Amino acid sequence: MKPDFRKTMIWLHTYSGLVFGWVIFTIWVTGTLSYYNDEISQWMRPELGSQPPAQQVVNRSLQELSLRASDAKQWRISLPSDRSNRLRITWSDSLERRAKRHSVTLNSQTLAPIEPRETQGGNFFRAFHYTLELRNYGGRYFAGAAAMFMLVAIFSGIFTHRRFFRDFFTLRFKKTLKAVTDLHAIAGVITIPFCFILSFSALLIYISSYMPWSMEYHFDNGRRDIDKHISTRLSPVKPANELAIPITNFDHIEKTIQTVWPEKGAISRISYQYPYDANGRIVVTRQPLLSLSNKSEQLAINPHTGQIIEEIKPERVARMVRRVFYGLHEARFASPILRSLLFFMGLASTFLIASGLIIWLNKRLEKVKKRHLGHTIVERLNISTIMGLIIAIAGYFYANRLIPITTTDRSELEINVFLITWLCVAIYTLVRSVKRAWQELLLIAGAGYLLLPVLDFIINKQWLLQAWSNRNLIYISVESAMLITGMICLVFYGWLKRRNNHVK
Amino acid sequence: MQSVIIRVSVGVCFSSANSGSHTQTSWVYKEFYIFMNLHNHYIFSMTSRVIAAVIGGYGCAVASSFALVPWLNIAFDMQKPDAVYLATMLSYLFYLGAIIWCFCQKTALLAWRDIIMSSLFFSLFYLLATPTKELVA
Numbered sequence: 076m077k078p079d080f081r082k083t084m085i086w087l088h089t090y091s092g093l094v095f096g097w098v099i100f101t102i103w104v105t106g107t108l109s110y111y112n113d114e115i116s117q118w119m120r121p122e123l124g125s126q127p128p129a130q131q132v133v134n135r136s137l138q139e140l141s142l143r144a145s146d147a148k149q150w151r152i153s154l155p156s157d158r159s160n161r162l163r164i165t166w167s168d169s170l171e172r173r174a175k176r177h178s179v180t181l182n183s184q185t186l187a188p189i190e191p192r193e194t195q196g197g198n199f200f201r202a203f204h205y206t207l208e209l210r211n212y213g214g215r216y217f218a219g220a221a222a223m224f225m226l227v228a229i230f231s232g233i234f235t236h237r238r239f240f241r242d243f244f245t246l247r248f249k250k251t252l253k254a255v256t257d258l259h260a261i262a263g264v265i266t267i268p269f270c271f272i273l274s275f276s277a278l279l280i281y282i283s284s285y286m287p288w289s290m291e292y293h294f295d296n297g298r299r300d301i302d303k304h305i306s307t308r309l310s311p312v313k314p315a316n317e318l319a320i321p322i323t324n325f326d327h328i329e330k331t332i333q334t335v336w337p338e339k340g341a342i343s344r345i346s347y348q349y350p351y352d353a354n355g356r357i358v359v360t361r362q363p364l365l366s367l368s369n370k371s372e373q374l375a376i377n378p379h380t381g382q383i384i385e386e387i388k389p390e391r392v393a394r395m396v397r398r399v400f401y402g403l404h405e406a407r408f409a410s411p412i413l414r415s416l417l418f419f420m421g422l423a424s425t426f427l428i429a430s431g432l433i434i435w436l437n438k439r440l441e442k443v444k445k446r447h448l449g450h451t452i453v454e455r456l457n458i459s460t461i462m463g464l465i466i467a468i469a470g471y472f473y474a475n476r477l478i479p480i481t482t483t484d485r486s487e488l489e490i491n492v493f494l495i496t497w498l499c500v501a502i503y504t505l506v507r508s509v510k511r512a513w514q515e516l517l518l519i520a521g522a523g524y525l526l527l528p529v530l531d532f533i534i535n536k537q538w539l540l541q542a543w544s545n546r547n548l549i550y551i552s553v554e555s556a557m558l559i560t561g562m563i564c565l566v567f568y569g570w571l572k573r574r575n576n577h578v579k
Numbered sequence: 580m581q582s583v584i585i586r587v588s589v590g591v592c593f594s595s596a597n598s599g600s601h602t603q604t605s606w607v608y609k610e611f612y613i614f615m616n617l618h619n620h621y622i623f624s625m626t627s628r629v630i631a632a633v634i635g636g637y638g639c640a641v642a643s644s645f646a647l648v649p650w651l652n653i654a655f656d657m658q659k660p661d662a663v664y665l666a667t668m669l670s671y672l673f674y675l676g677a678i679i680w681c682f683c684q685k686t687a688l689l690a691w692r693d694i695i696m697s698s699l700f701f702s703l704f705y706l707l708a709t710p711t712k713e714l715v716a
Contacts, residue, residue, distance in 0.1 A: 223674070282667055289648065391661055
């Protein structure tokens with residue numbers, strides 16, 4: 076092989092992109108969706124309603140907790156935020172991480188308990204994008220390998236251009252394949268920093284699984300205890316076994332907190348540890364809106380005097396590096412506009428990956444007279460991954476609305492519907508010819524997404540009407556995003572149909 | 580199936596050893612070439628590089644995640660747990676670099692040489708640097 080740097084990089088770009096291309100595509104689509112994790116969850120739990128939270132929500136939740144769980148060791152209130160409309164009170168009999176928890180969701184206006192449908196919501200996409208639903212079968216390692224391949228593909232992709240700037244401003248619309256190639260280059264250049272940060276931070280998040288050797292060697296208990304050595308935390312509580320009544324009127328404490336965290340709606344979670352003990356304390360967690368790091372800022376407060384006892388110390392450099400990359404990956408800090416920008420960057424990257432896979436195939440089919448088995452495999456995998464995933468996501472949403480609420484293991488059933496839909500599409504692509512498969516699947520996807528809001532309206536029109544009257548933009552935006560996806564699928568369907576008729 | 584595995588594995592060693600010397604091919608190479616039907620020398624060279632990049636590169640990264648510990652510990656006065664953690668994070672960059680390097684070298688043999696040399700360098704550095712200063716726990 077010739078020692079030509081550019082040619083080597085082209086080879087590397089081609090094959091590092093191809094080998095894991097379909098896995099990378101799946102990860103990036105579901106990962107992009109999980110930027111709107113809470114918003115999708117809100118659509119998938121319509122029982123929670125769109126009403127604004129009541130004024131005295133903390134005090135009334137504390138009343139509920141003292142009525143329901145006076146002997147619990149920990150109370151916790153998860154407050155609704157701008158993105159999530161879920162108010163939840165939780166209590167447990169121990170402070171251990173694995174202790175059994177009792178959890179009740181409350182209506183944020185009336186504080187009456189409600190039972191939202193059992194679903195993973197948008198969190199399914201988040202979990203799927205790094206475990207691939209293979210949690211006990213090395214799914215995370217698979218995702219990690221995909222991230223590494225993505226890094227190599229990004230790096231080598233930069234060097235495939237002989238004239239970087241001229242290529243960026245080149246667009247040839249006369250031939251479809253040329254147009255797709257140029258768009259691939261543009262999307263690539265735009266998303267270089269985005270893709271690099273996302274793939275690199277993905278590797279850093281699971282660092283102790285992917286690179287455990289040095290940690291295993293240097294510490295007694297290996298990577299399991301690494302957090303204890305490098306992370307900062309609040310000092311542990313020791314119960315005094317003396318009865319003491321805590322303050323359950325939170326107004327005064329809230330004013331104290333405001334002196335430290337001045338922004339509005341700063342609190343995301345309140346927990347009372349050992350609520351009826353003389354040594355108990357209140358731990359308040361801040362909304363993660365003002366910091367890149369994903370470390371939750373916490374305050375410990377004395378529940379009898381209302382004074383701040385302790386503030387969690389900032390992380391040291393090593394842990395901070397991971398925290399900031401983790402924070403950048405999750406983007407919990409992002410304001411609505413920044414979030415939408417990140418979402419569109421995610422969409423551009425998925426276009427980048429999908430177009431790369433399609434270019435690989437069509438470039439070879441143009442040159443080669445006799446088809447190779449590999450070409451057929453790539454062809455079918457392209458259709459069944461790209462269209463299959465899009466349709467499977469729609470299937471997941473349909474399952475959310477159509478499976479009866481009382482079904483046992485409902486959330487698992489939803490996920491199974493997602494997987495089975497995907498499998499059905501994969502089988503379908505094997506049966507049909509390529510042109511027809513693309514066309515028909517685009518039609519199915521388009522119709523599927525367009526009918527989702529209609530189905531929602533038929534099942535219970537109160538959900539949409541209530542969202543409309545309460546100006547709940549989130550619910551409406553999710554529905555309109557579905558409509559837009561459906562339209563885009565139909566536009567592509569029409570374009571493909573005209574093109575195929577033209578060729579004939 | 581077995582024969583394929585033998586062919587590939589032998590071919591990998593052979594191509595890495597011989598891919599540098601196109602001009603003066605030895606009789607061993609010619610005999611072997613005919614015997615193994617190695618007309619697609621390119622594939623073996625590439626396979627060898629891929630193995631060097633993926634597995635060798637990972638080994639090199641692991642070695643670097645050890646070697647950087649005493650360096651961070653001494654040069655930046657970092658606590659041991661932090662040094663271990665940061666060194667592990669930095670090792671990914673060495674992995675990425677090693678992968679690219681393997682595909683940039685003229686021959687697969689040179690790629691293997693560099694991977695092994697750098698891994699040895701990192702290991703030696705770790706072994707020599709650690710006892711000079713007790714790691715601050």
